[in-house]
Amino acid sequence: MKLTEIQIESLYKFTRQHYVEYYDVQVELVDHLANDIEQIWEQQPELSFNDARDKSFKKFGVFGFMNVVESKELQMTKKYFKLVLKFAKEWLSLPKIVLTILLLFGFYQLQQYSFGYQIYLGIFITSTITQFSMLINNTRKLKRRQRQTQKKWLFEHVLNIQGLGNTAIIFIYFFDFPVSSAKEFLAMGDFKRAYSALLITAFLIISYITLVVIPKKAEELLVQTYPEYQIT
Template identity: 55%
Template sequence: MKLTKIQIEELYKFTRKHYVEYYDVQTELVDHLANDIESICKENPSLSFEEARDISFKKFGVFGFMDVVQSKESQMTKKYFKLILKFMKEWFQLPKIALTFGLLFVFYEIQSLENAYEIYLSVIFGVFIIQLITVLLNRKKQQKKQQITKRRWLFESIIQTQGFGSIGLFAFYTVEFLLPNSSIAFSEMGLFRSVLSVFVITFFIIMSYISIVVIPKKATELLAETYPEFKLS
């Protein structure tokens, strides 16, 4: 039994009904279900399409497609952070390494100012706010595009939102555990903690720039590499 286009579309509806919102994950599941349904019907020709579909679906266990979705999310999140590392490495090569050293020098010099603590906090929260605004704007664009294409891609969603979550956590841990809790304590930091603060805030700015500007700018290219069918959407 070879499934018809109408039955394939029914499988897409079936995955959406079971809370699979990303088109790429839907496609993977539909392909798996279609092959399995054809095998089931070959062994039991008397079964209807719906009966064979339900038998196939039961093989996913109590949580249905949830495990598959979580596995794909984990896979794409790892892919995203590999991209972050890839672009981070570029900042330690010419000519960008010069800018990196420039940032290190600037933030080290800032520490000698009376309001250094406030400047550091302003930079951290300023970057966080910029990231938040960027995420909201990108999400609006993504929603408009989704209304036209009727497709939502997992990796695209991660590109638009993962950086914000990571930067938010980074900012929280930096303020909570690395920086002192007052201007006086900040000015009295030892050499090691002072140098460490310089490196951390520089790393924070570079990582933020990559997630806010670099990766979203290359999003179409990255998505086309990940999903060949993305170009057709």
């Protein structure tokens, strides 16, 4: 016994009622529920649609769809950071590796001057503020798009909001700036100077990737993930 279009649509409503806001996760869950309901009917054809649906839903446990949503969010967040890593690796090939080496050398030499400390801090602060500014702006854009299409995509959320937010938090908590004053900055030894130059170069490259590269490729990446995204 196959589900009708009305029953399929009611399953979408059912997932939304149980706090599944992302359309792509809804599709996956509705497909799972529909197949399971049809299997339940094969064994118990006397069950009503609602009873078969509830029986299928109980298999998700006391937390319902929550574990599925959290798992998909983790999966998409990992995908985002794999993209960051992929684009970062491109900087290790020609011609970008030349620019990377020049940045490393330039930042290393910059540490001979007291104003170098202000430049380092300025880069960090500017990039972090830009991350949060883009996060706020992208949130507004996504809300407008969602109102127009009536669909919210998980990977779109990760690309435009969650990924930027996570990156900014990582910058704040893990940007281990080697010194706390310009005086200490000038007194660093060779190893610490090299480490500092490597850190600020990596920070700058990752900032460029998250603020420029990925946003430019966002629609392309979304269509690759969701072929139907292009027609929404």
